[in-house]
Amino acid sequence: xxxxxxxxxxxxxxxxxxxxxxxxxxxxxxxxxxxxxxxxxxxxxxxxxxxxxxxxxxxxxxxxxxxxxxxxxxxxxxxxxxxxxxxxxxxxxxxxxxxxxxxxxxxxxxxxxxxxxxxxxxxxxxxxxxxxxxxxxxxxxxxxxxxxxxxxxxxxxxxxxxxxxxxxxxxxxxxxxxxxxxxxxxxxxxxxxxxxxxxxxxxxxxxxxxxxxxxxxxxxxxxxxxxxxxxx
Numbered sequence: 001x002x003x004x005x006x007x008x009x010x011x012x013x014x015x016x017x018x019x020x021x022x023x024x025x026x027x028x029x030x031x032x033x034x035x036x037x038x039x040x041x042x043x044x045x046x047x048x049x050x051x052x053x054x055x056x057x058x059x060x061x062x063x064x065x066x067x068x069x070x071x072x073x074x075x076x077x078x079x080x081x082x083x084x085x086x087x088x089x090x091x092x093x094x095x096x097x098x099x100x101x102x103x104x105x106x107x108x109x110x111x112x113x114x115x116x117x118x119x120x121x122x123x124x125x126x127x128x129x130x131x132x133x134x135x136x137x138x139x140x141x142x143x144x145x146x147x148x149x150x151x152x153x154x155x156x157x158x159x160x161x162x163x164x165x166x167x168x169x170x171x172x173x174x175x176x177x178x179x180x181x182x183x184x185x186x187x188x189x190x191x192x193x194x195x196x197x198x199x200x201x202x203x204x205x206x207x208x209x210x211x212x213x214x215x216x217x218x219x220x221x222x223x224x225x226x227x228x229x230x231x232x
Contacts, residue, residue: 043078043224044119046129046182047071047089056134058198063132064092066207070195071130073217081221083228088118119186125228126156127190128220129182132207133197141200142170145193146177152189155230160193160223167219168196168206193220 048067049055055063071087078085119127133144143164147157157174165171177183177192195216196203206212 040123041084041086042125042228043083043085044122044124044127044188045071045075045085045087046127047087048129048131050089050091051093056132056198058134058204061198061204061208063134063198066132066195066198066213067130068092069210070207070213070217070220073214074128074130074220077217077221078224081225083221083224086122086124119188119190124188126188126224127182127186128156128160128224129190129192130220131192131194133194134199135197136199138199138201141197141203142172143168143193143195144172145174145191146180146183147174147191148183148186148189149176149178150189152231153183153191156189156223156227157191159227159230160191160220163219163223163226164193164195164216167215195220 049062049064050068051064053064055067057063068089068091071089075085075087133140143161145157145161145164147153154174154176161172161174174191180192183190183192196207198204198207206216
């Protein structure tokens with residue numbers, strides 16, 4: 001018991017330091033037979049872009065900031081509902097900066113491979129990757145959930161898409177995201193959630209309003225709960 005308490009105290013200290021995994025929130029020991037282990041969780045929240053990679057933009061509004069704001073709200077909602085979750089980015093930095101093992105000149109490849117690597121090191125049930133869409137057509141709006149070919153991913157996408165449709169008064173269907181690296185490489189059921197269009201005045205207003213961000217996060221959490229109710 002004393003060993004577990006000491007390990008927990010050290011883990012909490014590490015969360016607030018610059019250790020190699022301090023950017024994963026939360027970091028807790030889960031196997032006392034080993035010195036250290038990354039957390040076991042239900043949901044990995046993949047926070048799109050970050051740091052030098054701002055993602056889509058409209059004037060001075062950047063996708064990376066919207067993704068992080070909604071991710072924080074989703075994390076707290078899931079935890080409050082008894083669903084363990086971790087975020088792979090808790091501030092404005094690029095995950096490629098943590099990747100010292102993938103030898104490549106491409107920052108983008110290092111970023112993506114770091115995201116995939118974390119899904120292999122953190123035992124989890126599923127991954128949701130948060131993003132914001134963009135289009136030349138300012139009238140295009142609404143959420144879109146992209147999924148893997150496998151059935152569980154498609155089911156997760158349908159549950160989240162339905163919840164977001166109800167939240168945003170839309171009627172879109174999820175789609176298979178064939179070309180996306182994460183969806184091809186991640187072994188767990190995974191989806192990419194385009195929460196709305198930053199190029200749409202209506203969606204941009206929603207995505208930058210903290211109260212409406214909470215509504216988006218609540219819809220995603222609702223979809224995750226529905227999925228878990230079906231599969232369990």
